[in-house]
Amino acid sequence: xxxxxxxxxxxxxxxxxxxxxxxxxxxxxxxxxxxxxxxxxxxxxxxxxxxxxxxxxxxxxxxxxxxxxxxxxxxxxxxxxxxxxxxxxxxxxxxxxxxxxxxxxxxxxxxxxxxxxxxxxxxxxxxxxxxxxxxxxxxxxxxxxxxxxxxxxxxxxxxxxxxxxxxxxxxxxxxxxxxxxxxxxxxxxxxxxxxxxxxxxxxxxxxxxxxxxxxxxxxxxxxxxxxxxxxxxxxxxxxxxxxxxxxxxxxxxxxxxxxxxxxxxxxxxxxxxxxxxxxxxxxxxxxxxxxxxxxxxxxxxxxxxxxxxxxxxxxxxxxxxxxxxxxxxxxxxxxxxxxxxxxxxxxxxxxxxxxxxxxxxxxxxxxxxxxxxxxxxxxxxxxxxxxxxxxxxxxxxxxxxxxxxxxxxxxxxxxxxxxxxxxxxxxxxxxxxxxxxxxxxxxxxxxxxxxxxxxxxxxxxxxxxxxxxxxxxxxxxxxxxxxxxxxxxxxxxxxxxxxxxxxxx
Numbered sequence: 001x002x003x004x005x006x007x008x009x010x011x012x013x014x015x016x017x018x019x020x021x022x023x024x025x026x027x028x029x030x031x032x033x034x035x036x037x038x039x040x041x042x043x044x045x046x047x048x049x050x051x052x053x054x055x056x057x058x059x060x061x062x063x064x065x066x067x068x069x070x071x072x073x074x075x076x077x078x079x080x081x082x083x084x085x086x087x088x089x090x091x092x093x094x095x096x097x098x099x100x101x102x103x104x105x106x107x108x109x110x111x112x113x114x115x116x117x118x119x120x121x122x123x124x125x126x127x128x129x130x131x132x133x134x135x136x137x138x139x140x141x142x143x144x145x146x147x148x149x150x151x152x153x154x155x156x157x158x159x160x161x162x163x164x165x166x167x168x169x170x171x172x173x174x175x176x177x178x179x180x181x182x183x184x185x186x187x188x189x190x191x192x193x194x195x196x197x198x199x200x201x202x203x204x205x206x207x208x209x210x211x212x213x214x215x216x217x218x219x220x221x222x223x224x225x226x227x228x229x230x231x232x233x234x235x236x237x238x239x240x241x242x243x244x245x246x247x248x249x250x251x252x253x254x255x256x257x258x259x260x261x262x263x264x265x266x267x268x269x270x271x272x273x274x275x276x277x278x279x280x281x282x283x284x285x286x287x288x289x290x291x292x293x294x295x296x297x298x299x300x301x302x303x304x305x306x307x308x309x310x311x312x313x314x315x316x317x318x319x320x321x322x323x324x325x326x327x328x329x330x331x332x333x334x335x336x337x338x339x340x341x342x343x344x345x346x347x348x349x350x351x352x353x354x355x356x357x358x359x360x361x362x363x364x365x366x367x368x369x370x371x372x373x374x375x376x377x378x379x380x381x382x383x384x385x386x387x388x389x390x391x392x393x394x395x396x397x398x399x400x401x402x403x404x405x406x407x408x409x410x411x412x413x414x415x416x417x418x419x420x421x422x423x424x425x426x427x428x429x430x431x432x433x434x435x436x437x438x439x440x441x442x443x444x445x446x447x448x449x450x451x452x453x454x455x456x457x458x459x460x461x462x463x464x465x466x467x468x469x470x471x472x473x474x475x476x477x478x479x480x481x482x483x484x485x486x487x488x489x490x491x492x493x494x495x496x497x498x499x500x501x502x503x504x505x
Contacts, residue, residue, distance in 0.1 A: 017145040021147065025153050032059050038296075038299060039296045042292045056164035059115060060161050061108075062112050062113075062119065064111055064225075065218040069427070070103070071430070111420050114273075123230075124237070127145070127230065131240045133241075134241055136244060138243060139243045149230065165210070166210070167208050170208060238382075262409055273298060273305070276302070310367070311417055313364025314451075316450040317349070317446040318444070319443075319445070323440045324437070325440055372410070375461075375462065376403065383402055399470065403458075403463035410454045414454035414455075422444050
């Protein structure tokens with residue numbers, strides 16, 4: 001006699017759901033911090049600044065927060081009031097004192113999407129999976145669960161942003177390059193070519209920088225990030241139990257198959273890149289070789305590379321470049337008017353890169369069509385079969401409706417992914433509060449018609465995948481039928497409408 005199934009776990013109290021929601025956010029933050037620590041360790045970042053400061057900074061950047069930098073010596077002199085004002089301070093600075101010392105200012109806007117993806121995956125699993133074997137919760141219990149997650153976010157994320165500040169020592173190669181720049185051009189005109197040795201006393205403020213993140217912006221972006229994950233999870237989650245009004249809502253019934261398929265595809269791609277990063281880290285256990293450096297980069301930015309590849313196949317023009325910045329000229333330092341940028345030192349058009357004679361955009365387009373065809377096949381298998389009444393009242397055929405929803409979702413993703421994958425770093429050399437030069441590096445894109453291209457490709461590939469799934473389903477049903485059967489039941493009688501991703505009665 002088979003054993004009886006275990007009784008379902010009672011839904012619990014609102015406080016229990018609020019606590020589980022809070023723990024889901026805390027678990028996601030811990031997972032992101034652990035991944036950031038591993039990546040920074042592989043990159044050898046502990047030689048630049050303490051990891052206890054760099055890890056919170058990296059986690060804050062995963063939510064979209066930016067980092068500002070300022071020369072440590074200039075900041076300390078401003079706090080102590082040693083500005084060396086007047087002519088005496090100015091002339092005294094020529095000997096390496098405070099007035100004429102150079103400083104650095106800058107900002108960085110980069111999003112390590114690996115941490116973002118890991119946080120989203122851990123948050124979704126920890127938030128929705130405990131509901132799988134429970135009785136159907138009331139809407140108030142789900143709201144309590146979401147409230148616990150949001151309150152924890154409003155407390156934890158600002159704390160992370162406050163910890164993300166400290167002093168970083170710049171590598172010697174960077175300071176030497178800045179020193180050479182300081183001893184030439186307008187600086188050498190003013191100092192008479194003095195200060196040899198890479199700038200001498202002028203480069204005193206170029207050895208270290210203080211960095212910090214905006215706690216308010218990090219808290220706002222963190223709340224927005226958690227809200228989007230929970231809202232998307234309520235639509236895309238499968239094998240879970242949700243309140244009946246939500247489980248039977250029109251939005252969930254129509255979009256569950258498409259959103260769950262796309263999120264699953266993105267998870268497979270990101271997990272594959274993460275596995276490659278772990279293999280590269282295992283190939284060099286010392287943490288100092290090229291394999292370890294590559295593993296550290298992949299642990300931070302592998303989804304960024306995937307986003308660049310996929311959007312390139314949709315027509316986005318990605319360009320990676322480094323620009324040298326110079327002053328506008330004029331003023332007390334003289335010089336000629338050269339504009340903000342003095343030209344591009346290096347620039348690479350990623351879309352025009354070719355491997356084995358095949359351009360990157362063509363490789364990416366073939367990959368996208370293949371992935372979307374598989375996604376259309378999967379979404380069609382997850383979409384409930386229509387009843388004859390629903391089929392007669394629908395404006396579009398079943399396959400066309402699935403293709404339209406997939407096209408809309410991919411078009412939105414093609415618009416949002418470049419905004420998250422791009423990045424920029426700008427460092428300026430300042431003298432007496434005026435920016436005299438510096439550099440800017442970044443990865444930028446030109447959207448062009450990539451959202452429209454994504455919509456068209458997704459609709460066509462999904463339509464083909466859906467038709468293929470329907471043909472295979474019919475073939476299997478014919479093989480499964482007994483040979484003595486004389487009549488066939490209609491499709492409406494064979495399949496009944498079901499609530500996707502809802503296993504509870």
